Amino acid sequence: MAGETNPPSSLPEPPPGAGLNRRSFLRNSAVLASGLAALAASLAPLRDLKDSTSMEQFLQKYYKELTPAEMEKVLERIAREVEREYGIRPHLRDVKPLDGVQFVYALNLTRCIGCRKCVHACVAENNLSRNPEIQYIRVLRLPHGSLDVEKAEHNYAPDQVPEKGYFYMPVQCQQCENPPCVKVCPVHATWQEADGITVIDYDWCIGCRYCTAACPYWARHFNFTKPSIPKDRLNPEMAYLSNRPRRQGVMEKCHFCLQRTRAGRYPACLEVCPTGARKFGNVLDPDSEVAQILKRKRVFIQLKEDLGTSPRFFYYFDV
Amino acid sequence: MNGESRTSTILTLLGISFCLLATAFLRNVWGRPVPLTPISLVSPEFTNTATARLSYAERIRMKDDVSLFDCYGCHDRKKPPVLRFDTNQNLIIPTEHEDLVMGHGTHNRNNNCFNCHNEANLELLQTRDGRELKLSESTPLCGSCHGPTYRDWEAGLHGRTSGYWDRQAGPSDRKDCVSCHNPHHPKFPTRQPAPGPNPLRPGANPAQVHAKAH
Numbered sequence: 001m002a003g004e005t006n007p008p009s010s011l012p013e014p015p016p017g018a019g020l021n022r023r024s025f026l027r028n029s030a031v032l033a034s035g036l037a038a039l040a041a042s043l044a045p046l047r048d049l050k051d052s053t054s055m056e057q058f059l060q061k062y063y064k065e066l067t068p069a070e071m072e073k074v075l076e077r078i079a080r081e082v083e084r085e086y087g088i089r090p091h092l093r094d095v096k097p098l099d100g101v102q103f104v105y106a107l108n109l110t111r112c113i114g115c116r117k118c119v120h121a122c123v124a125e126n127n128l129s130r131n132p133e134i135q136y137i138r139v140l141r142l143p144h145g146s147l148d149v150e151k152a153e154h155n156y157a158p159d160q161v162p163e164k165g166y167f168y169m170p171v172q173c174q175q176c177e178n179p180p181c182v183k184v185c186p187v188h189a190t191w192q193e194a195d196g197i198t199v200i201d202y203d204w205c206i207g208c209r210y211c212t213a214a215c216p217y218w219a220r221h222f223n224f225t226k227p228s229i230p231k232d233r234l235n236p237e238m239a240y241l242s243n244r245p246r247r248q249g250v251m252e253k254c255h256f257c258l259q260r261t262r263a264g265r266y267p268a269c270l271e272v273c274p275t276g277a278r279k280f281g282n283v284l285d286p287d288s289e290v291a292q293i294l295k296r297k298r299v300f301i302q303l304k305e306d307l308g309t310s311p312r313f314f315y316y317f318d319v
Numbered sequence: 320m321n322g323e324s325r326t327s328t329i330l331t332l333l334g335i336s337f338c339l340l341a342t343a344f345l346r347n348v349w350g351r352p353v354p355l356t357p358i359s360l361v362s363p364e365f366t367n368t369a370t371a372r373l374s375y376a377e378r379i380r381m382k383d384d385v386s387l388f389d390c391y392g393c394h395d396r397k398k399p400p401v402l403r404f405d406t407n408q409n410l411i412i413p414t415e416h417e418d419l420v421m422g423h424g425t426h427n428r429n430n431n432c433f434n435c436h437n438e439a440n441l442e443l444l445q446t447r448d449g450r451e452l453k454l455s456e457s458t459p460l461c462g463s464c465h466g467p468t469y470r471d472w473e474a475g476l477h478g479r480t481s482g483y484w485d486r487q488a489g490p491s492d493r494k495d496c497v498s499c500h501n502p503h504h505p506k507f508p509t510r511q512p513a514p515g516p517n518p519l520r521p522g523a524n525p526a527q528v529h530a531k532a533h
Contacts (some may be wrong), residue, residue, distance in 0.1 A: 024323075031330050038337030044344035098485075116513035120365045131358045133517055155518060160509040230360065264488025266481060271368045275499070275507060276479035288484065289475035296476065318477075 053247070054081070062188075063201040063241075071240075074203075078244055085245070086234045094240040095262040097195035103256055103312065104196075104283040104290040107170065109301075110318040111277035114139050114161045114168030118269035118278065122172075125257060125268035126243040127235055129227030136254040137172040137269060138218065147301065172269075173198070173219035173254035174303060174311030181211035181220060190251070196312050197256050199241040207249040216304050220253045256280070290314075358517045365513040370479060374497040376455035388454060390441035399438045402431065422504040435460060435502070461496045472496070 056077050060066075066074065075092050082090045119137045128134045140152035144165050152169070162168065179198050182190050189204035190211060212220045226248040238244040239259035246252050257267035261280070270278040281288035286295075293316060294300070301315040343349070378385050386392065393415065394400060403411040410430040412419055423429040437443040437451060444452040446463040462469030471477035475493065483489035499507065 028327065028330070031327070031334055035330060035334035035337055038334060038341045041341030042337050042344060044341070113507070113510070114512060115510055116515065117365050120361045120513050121368070123361070124366045130360060131355050132519070133358060135516060138516070155515050157512070157515055159511065161512045162509065225355075233360070261484070264483045264485030266484055271481050272366060273479070274371050274510070276477065276494070279476070281484040289480065292474040293476055296471075296474070318471075 057203055060203055062204060075240065082245060086231050088234055088236050090236040090238045092238045092240065092244060095258060097193045098262060100284055101195045101282045102284050103261060104281065105256065105313045106279040106290050106293045107315050108277040108318060109167055109169060109315050111275045112168045112170060113275055114141060115274060117272045117274060118170055121268045121272035124233060125235055127229050127245055129223065129229065131228050132225060134221045134227065134252065137170050140169045140171055141166050142169055169315065171217055171303065174217050174309065174313040175256060176309035176311050178308060178310045180214040180216065180309060184210040184214040186210065197258055199255055200251055200253065201241065202246050202250045205250040207251065209251065211251055216307055216309065220251050223248050223250055223252065356517065356519050361513060368481065370494055370498040371507065372498065372501060374495050376495065377498065379455060394441055420504045422506065457497055457502065458495045
């Protein structure tokens with residue numbers, strides 16, 4: 001302003017200490033521009049994140065606060081994403097627990113032959129990642145005479161099973177009545193439902209893995225990478241809280257195939273078991289297989305019973 | 320002036336380091352993503368829900384070939400077959416039935432065909448207390464000796480049940496004894512296990528890990 005009223009007769013001397021003249025401005029601008037460009041380019045790894053979360057998913061409400069209309073929209077969004085990724089329109093539902101039902105699993109250790117068919121039926125049913133492998137069921141091979149899991153081996157690979165001198169104990173989520181994994185979750189992304197199944201909202205999980213640390217059964221699995229499921233092996237029968245494809249960075253675990261069991265069917269691991277070692281049902285129904293097992297059989301094992309987790313998963317013997 | 324030159328030095332250094340980082344990321348110096356160990360997909364036989372064998376009743380339902388069960392295609396109705404035993408009291412299996420493996424009962428004690436088959440009518444079964452049963456309804460015959468197991472089976476404790484646990488939601492199918500057990504050799508056969516978890520160690524296959532663990 002002062003310059004307009006009093007035009008200088010000659011170029012003024014730059015005031016001492018002022019760093020801004022034409023040359024230094026250009027130089028600094030050039031350095032700044034190239035620096036910013038380099039900064040942007042150096043953030044290149046962030047480009048990989050752009051597909052992982054959509055804005056709709058980011059703004060989605062907590063599962064328990066969703067109204068039915070909002071749930072419809074969420075299901076539509078997930079179905080759209082699955083269709084884009086796998087080319088298959090899934091039959092996606094949000095299945096609620098049934099009234100008067102408490103699920104219990106019973107597994108006959110006298111009958112299990114360790115064939116691992118349950119492991120792979122589960123992988124196929126629940127759209128688990130094939131590479132890296134995520135498997136909800138681990139079949140432990142134990143030497144006769146002890147239930148010491150320290151002596152267990154899960155990489156056994158003989159030509160034929162069962163092997164002499166060993167028995168087999170499949171371990172999966174024990175659906176504890178007192179689940180330590182639920183207690184440690186800082187964001188309530190995992191909870192126990194009315195029928196006893198502990199579920200995870202994959203859109204609410206922040207991937208802190210506290211639950212993995214808390215679970216004494218090694219039942220919780222983390223998606224370190226984006227799960228890889230071959231398109232031709234995707235199971236399109238999906239539920240929100242169970243087998244819809246997961247994202248990178250979230251936890252997952254066995255949910256007793258709730259997309260099947262809440263529709264009255266048996267879980268996939270039971271259907272495939274060649275020996276009938278696996279039994280599942282509503283323990284509140286006195287005629288159900290599991291209620292009859294708990295009534296008639298004599299020896300039960302609740303794995304790591306001393307921890308007070310009170311599993312809904314009972315191992316028993318034919319005595 | 321000292322402050323200005325320090326600022327430009329820092330800015331230049333930052334600029335250079337960003338440039339280096341950018342070159343490194345764009346030229347993919349560290350290589351990403353980390354290549355995964357290839358894991359082959361599991362064979363569909365391991366996810367097949369079929370029972371260990373097919374029973375006669377299931378073969379009829381599937382309209383499968385059941386001509387082998389037509390006893391009087393070869394046997395004579397008026398002439399009951401004669402059983403022959405060797406000096407150790409083991410049944411000598413006639414060549415016409417050489418596909419039969421006899422192994423029912425410890426020490427092969429249950430090796431008399433007519434403990435279960437009806438001598439007078441080969442297309443029927445008989446219990447020890449004289450009840451006659453069709454070939455397709457063999458489960459009560461097994462139960463006539465294996466009482467506790469039969470009791471467990473009736474309650475759904477022994478054997479396979481598929482379909483619906485909720486009987487109001489849909490049907491459930493309780494498999495018969497002979498859907499899993501061969502009546503002539505009832506011990507459940509051994510089988511090949513499905514592959515275990517991949518150990519993901521380069522060059523290690525599960526069998527080697529297994530061998531190392533012992």
